[in-house]
Every structure is written in structure tokens, then in C-alpha cells.
Amino acid sequence: MKNICKNCGPTSISIRKGRKECKNCENSKRRSKKNASSIGVKTFLQAAKCFAPSVSSTKFYTVVSDVHIPHHDKEAVTTVLEYVKDLRPHGIVYNGDILDFYEISRFNSGSLKKLENQRFKDTWDQGNAFLDNFMKAAGNRLEEQYWNDGNHEDRLARWIEHEGNGVFADDEAFSIPGRLKLKERGITYNPVSDKAYVKLGHLLITHGRFATKYSAAKHLDTYRHSILIGHTHSPQVFFGPGFLHPQVCYVSGHLADTKSVAMDYSSEPNAWVQGFATVAVKKSGNFSVQLHTLWDGQFEVGGTTYGE
Numbered sequence: 001m002k003n004i005c006k007n008c009g010p011t012s013i014s015i016r017k018g019r020k021e022c023k024n025c026e027n028s029k030r031r032s033k034k035n036a037s038s039i040g041v042k043t044f045l046q047a048a049k050c051f052a053p054s055v056s057s058t059k060f061y062t063v064v065s066d067v068h069i070p071h072h073d074k075e076a077v078t079t080v081l082e083y084v085k086d087l088r089p090h091g092i093v094y095n096g097d098i099l100d101f102y103e104i105s106r107f108n109s110g111s112l113k114k115l116e117n118q119r120f121k122d123t124w125d126q127g128n129a130f131l132d133n134f135m136k137a138a139g140n141r142l143e144e145q146y147w148n149d150g151n152h153e154d155r156l157a158r159w160i161e162h163e164g165n166g167v168f169a170d171d172e173a174f175s176i177p178g179r180l181k182l183k184e185r186g187i188t189y190n191p192v193s194d195k196a197y198v199k200l201g202h203l204l205i206t207h208g209r210f211a212t213k214y215s216a217a218k219h220l221d222t223y224r225h226s227i228l229i230g231h232t233h234s235p236q237v238f239f240g241p242g243f244l245h246p247q248v249c250y251v252s253g254h255l256a257d258t259k260s261v262a263m264d265y266s267s268e269p270n271a272w273v274q275g276f277a278t279v280a281v282k283k284s285g286n287f288s289v290q291l292h293t294l295w296d297g298q299f300e301v302g303g304t305t306y307g308e
């Protein structure tokens, strides 16, 4: 049976008694402590070393967006978790609109009917449960996590600026990193702005901001970089020319409950499709993206059906 290293998973390298890392990880950690400029570099080198030469150094990431908690589709999320358990990703990117903040949307202010039973508490409780479940499903190979705010998280920032709410500014009780314990979970927080992105190899991952018919082409034209976004709830792929390589924009789907009151704004008929993405990144920076789309709560990958 293979040894299980906490950094690089199954490995043929031996593990000292009472330790959780293989010898290579321990040694390279010692060596790279002074040189490595970031945790990402350090852990990547460790992983690459453990796997070489018999196991690939490719890293796998799960990218989810547009969950709109607490107005999410619980069954769809459970199906995604089933798959995450099998994938054992090295990283997770929470790519915007994970939380909905319907309860503080300016569109609803003053409407007692719409706000009946809508509570901040549900957002925080279910947001924490969502992160707990993802981290648990990912397992012991998980070493990187990123949270990019989307336009729905921006509702909180705008609400804080509204009238007397400024007294809650800088208050952990009204902040996403504070209430979702992002730091304790090891999740890098990128607050809402045009710079809320993470770069995995040669691919940028950000929430996106245009909801046009040809959103993938529009984002590629604007960002001029290979990119993976969410936001539109409607998966697309568009390739465009680039100097060394063609560039590409992927749009992943949503995991919201379309029957929820908060999703009322989706006009019928629409092109909303549930889904998420798997990103594989090579040491060279080359990447490949799989857009998974859920139909009736199910999807197929690698010959397996999830959500049966």
C-alpha cells in the first residue's frame, strides 16, 4: 500500500514515524523556507517532487460560482460534492455570487412582503456549512483556496455605505471574511473590485461583469487574457487569437435554485444552466478546463454519472 503524504497524497516516498509529510516534502520545506516567496510556490514544488517521475505534477482545481446561498439548489450542490470527493482537488476557487444577499438588495428595501423570513443569519449559517462541506469533500490533498467576490457580495459593501449603516464598516460581524472564517480556513480573500481574480498558470479566474448574449467573446475582448468567469449563469466558450497561443474565455454555470424568490429576475425563457468547472494546471502554466453542466441534477464525467 502506498504512503499518504498530507501534501501530495499517495506517494512511494517513505514517511518518518509520527510525521504526516513524506521525506521529500520535509526536506524541500526546509530548503525552500528561505527562498520560496509564497506558499503557492513552496507547496507546488513539494507536490511536484513527490509525484515525479511516476505521477503527474498536474494540479486540479474545482471552480464554483453563482451558488447564491441561501437560495442555492441543495441537491445540485450535493451532486457537485460527490464529484469533488472523487477528484480530491488541490485547490478550490469560490468564484463570486456564492452568497446572494437578497435580504439587503436595494431592489427589496421597503418591501415587507419580499423580506419576510429573509435573514442575514441564514446567509452566514448556510455559507459556513457550504464551505465546511467543500473542504471536507476535497480531503487531504487540498492546499489552496481562493474567494473572489462577485456583484452579489458587493451588495454587502454597498449596504454598509447606505445611510446609517456606516457604523458597521470594519465590523467583523458584517464582513464576509469575518463571518465565514476565511482566514482560519486558509482561504485567500479577494474583495470585490476589478482586481478580484486568481491566476492559475496562464488562466485568470474572476467572477465577470457583463451579461450580454455573447458574454464569453465580450469578456475576452475586454480582459485580453485567457479567462474563466461565471456571472451570466449560462455556460459558453469562445476562442480568440493571441500572439503566442490562441486565447479563450470559459463561462461556467450556476448552482442556484431557480424557483427561489431571489431568482425571480430570471426571465422565462432563459439560457440559465447549472454547472461548475474543473481546471487542470500543468507546471508549464498550460491549462485545460472542463465545464460540467447539470441536467435534471445529473452530470457525467470520466464514465461516471453523478447525482443518480
Ligand SMILES: [Zn+2]
Binding pocket: 066, 067, 068, 097, 231, 232, 233, 254
Ligand atoms: Zn450569479
Ligand SMILES: [Zn+2]
Binding pocket: 096, 097, 150, 151, 152, 207, 230, 231, 232
Ligand atoms: Zn454575478
